Each structure stands twice: as structure tokens, then as C-alpha cells.
Amino acid sequence: MRIFIAGGSGAVGSRLVPMLVAAGHEVTGTARTDEGIGRIRAAGGRGVVMDGTDDASIRRAVLDARPEVLVHQLTSLSGRFDFKRFDETFAVTNRLRTRGTDALIAAAQEAGTGRIVVQSYTGWTNEHSGARVKTETDPIDPSPVPAARNTLAAIAHAERATVAAGGLALRFGNFYGPGQSLGEGGEMLESVRRRQVPIVGDGAGVWSFCHIDDAAAATFAAVERGAAGVYNIVDDEPAEVAEWMPVLSRAVGAKPPMHAPAWIARLLIGDFGVSWMTTARGSSNAKAKAELGWQPRYASWRDGFEDGLGAS
Template identity: 75%
Template structure:
């Protein structure tokens, strides 16, 4: 098939291009820069430059490619990570999740594209009531912290627009691996090493993880499998912060994380940070595994943290 990947030089897109080329597909991938487009060419695709926040640029790129499948992997996360300024940090990505998604869907429909896959996210957007693990049938949080309201609205828009257009919204879990915030050289891993990522309260917030390579392989599977709808792309083991954070610290040679009460943490990470660490709900991958005929290589973050972060500790060197 002819496959168009918007954001093909990013974390997932750059891994997706060689997977699809190896499967025999004709892949066109976009980047904001000529350098990124050349990397796509080197991976076996056709690299084009495109502004993911400009509707005319999106339309022109899609209509020139006339793809059978459009894959939306556009993000802009270079500003780092800040619990208190979450919406501000994600402003550009949220624009791509709203106006960018609408432009891609419109262009795909105009081009006669048969299938649309769009990146979304699962984890803290889940409603923080009921059981610890949510499926795609469960609602999003009806009362998010003020710091993430615009981001949650953008995620909801992405999913609604995609499903209404007959597409698949792939809800990636918390990504980790080389080149990620939770990977060697990443901001989150650096914070863990400095013991600046504490267990808040009892650490009862449930997180679902996904190795970046598994996110790419699930997306490749969704090119030809699965009915329109929502899909949680996560590993098999949702887990509370109190369980996974010490394992992560050990994996990177750091001391055990500190414990701080919620009222202290609120001054450090705000209401949203405390909520994510104490009341978040995890996500089930049962639907994705069955419908997409996919299984994660790293079925658990336990193995992933030990071998999939791209970290070389002093003990292993």
C-alpha cells in the first residue's frame, strides 16, 4: 500500500518507516526540516517537508502522495516536561491534535484514503473513579486538574474526530526507551537519578507503559488490522507508582526514591502531579492484542526498564 506518515522523523514515526518499508509498502514520510526528510529517505521512504500546523501544507503533502493509509504521528514536545505548566508545554502538540488532525482527515478524505490512524494517549486522561484499570469503553476524566484541561480537550477532540471519520485512534501509554524522556539522556530519567522524582503519598496512582518500539509495531499492525475505534497501546502490566518507580531507580543505578506526603508534593508538582501519582488509572491492552493481532515485545515494564531504556550502568559496563 501507499502509506503517508505525518511526523515520520519523530519518536514513533522514525521507527515505523523502516517497519513498513520492510513489509513492502511505499512510504511517504514528513518532517518539519530538510534534515528530517533526508533521514526518512535514508530509511527507505520518500521524505517531504511539511508544516504540521499549516492546513495548506498538510493538504498539499497528502494530495501529492495520494495514499491508501494516512498515519498521524505529529507532536512537538521539545519544551521538556512540567507538571504545573502542562498545557503550556503541550500547546503546539495540542494544536496538532486539533487543527492538525482536522486538516489531515480532510486531506485524506479528499485524496480518497481508505484508512486513517491517529496518535492519542492513555493514562492520566482516564476517569479517576472505579477500578484500577480502564478499557476503551470507559470515559475520560470529567474533572481534570486545571493544568491539563486544554490538553485533555485536545485528546478528546483527536479521538472523536478520528472515530467519526472511520479511523483508528491509537492511545499510546507512557512511552519509554532510547530517545524518550524516560530513556537514556531523557529528562525524566535524569530526575529519577537525582532522587527528585518521589513517591507521593502511598504511590497509588496506576501507570501503563509502552516501549517506543512496541508503539511502532502496534501502529504497523493497525495499518491492516482492526475496525475503526479506540485502541489502548500499552504493555500487559499496569502498576502503581510505589511498585514501578523503585524498579526504575534500581535499573538506572539510582538510590531508592524518597517518599513525600501529598501536601508537600503539591507545592512541587501542583494538583495535577499529585493526582497522577496518587489517583491515576491504568489501561487494558486486551482489545489491541485481539483486534490488531499484536503483542508487545516488552510485555512488562519490569523487563523493559532492565533492558529497553538504552542505559549502560557502571555495573554493566
């Protein structure tokens, strides 16, 4: 098939391009720089420069490729998060998830594209009450912390637009692995190594993880199969912060994490950071496994933290 990957040089896209090429597909990937184009070409794809914040640039790139499948993996994240100003950190990514998604879908429909796959997210976006682990039928958080309202609204928009267009929205869990903030050399991992990431309060917030290679494998599966809808792409073991943080610390040779009362942590990471650490809910991957035929290579973050943080 002819496959168009918006964000072909990004975290997921750079892994997805060679997988699709190896399977015999004709892949066009977009990037913003010559370096990114070079990585796409080196992987066997056709690289094109595209500005994901410009509707005309998107339309030109998609119509030129005339893809049978369009994959939206555009984000603009540096790995550095200001939890007290979360929406500001995600401002460009939010635009890519709203206006960028709309422009990509419109161009795909004009080009006659039959299948659309869009990146989304699951984690703190779940409602922070009720069941410990949520499915795709559970509502997203109806009362998000003010600092993250715009980001949650952008995620919800991308999902609604995708499903309305007959596409698949893949809700990835918290990424870890090579090239990620939670990966060898990444900012969060180094902070854990230096004991700068404490367990906040009781550490009861439930997190769902996804190795970056498993995210690419799930996207590959969604390119070829699965009905329109939303899919959680996470591992098999949602876990409380108080459970996974000490395991991560041991895996990177650090001392056990410190503990911080919520009222102190709130001064540093705001209400959003505290809620993520103490009241977040995890996500189930049962639907993706059943309908996409996908199985995570790292079924648990326990194994992934031991041997999946470094180079693939």
C-alpha cells in the same frame, strides 16, 4: 500500499518508516527540517517538508502523495514538562491534535484515502475513580485538573474526529526507551538517577507503560488491520507508582526513591502532578491484542526497564 506518515521523523514515525518499507510499502514521511527528511530517506521512505500547523501545507503534502493509508504521528514535545502549567507545555501539540487532525482527515478524504490511523494517549486521561484498570469503553476523566483541561480536550477531539472518519485512534501509554525522556540520557531518567523524582503520598497512582518500539509495532498492525475505534496500546502490567518507581531506580543504579507528602509535592508539581502520582488509573490492552493481533515485545515494564531503556 501507499502510506503517508505525518511525523515520519518523530519518535514513533522514525521506527515505523523502516518497518513499512521492509514490508514492501511505498512510504512518504513528513518532517519540519532537512535533518528529519534525511532520516526518512535513509530509512527508504520519501521525505517531504510539511508544517503540521498549516492547513494548506497539509493539504498539498497529502494530495501529492495520494496515500491509501494516512498515519498521524505529529506532536511537538521537548521532553521537558511543567506540571503546574501542563496545558502551556502541550499548546502546540494540542493544536496538532485538533486543527492538525481535522486538516489531515479532510485532506485524506479528498485524496480518497481508505484508512486513517491517529496517535492518542492513555494514562492520566482516564477517570480517576472506580476500577484500577480501564478499558476503551470507560469514560475519560470528566473532571480533569484545570491545568490539563485543554490537553484532555485536544486528545478527546482527535479521537472523536478519527473514529467519525472511520479511523483508528491508538492510545499509547507512557513512552519509555531510546530517545525518550524515560530512556538512557533522557531528562526524566536522569532525574530518577539523581533521586529527584519522589514517590508522592502513597504512590497509588496506576501507570500503564509502552516501549517506543512496541508503539511502532502496534501502529504497523493498525495500518493493516482492525476496525474503526479506539485502542489502548500499553503493556500487560499496569502498576502503582510505589511499585514501579523502586524497580526503575534499581535498574539505573540509583538509590531507592525518596517519599514526599502530597502537600509538599503540590508546591512543586501542582495538583496535576499530584493526581497523576496518587489517583491515576491504568489501561487494559486486551482489545488491541485481540483485534490488531499485536503483542508487546516488552510485556512488562519490569523487563523493559532492565534492557529496553538504551539503544535498540
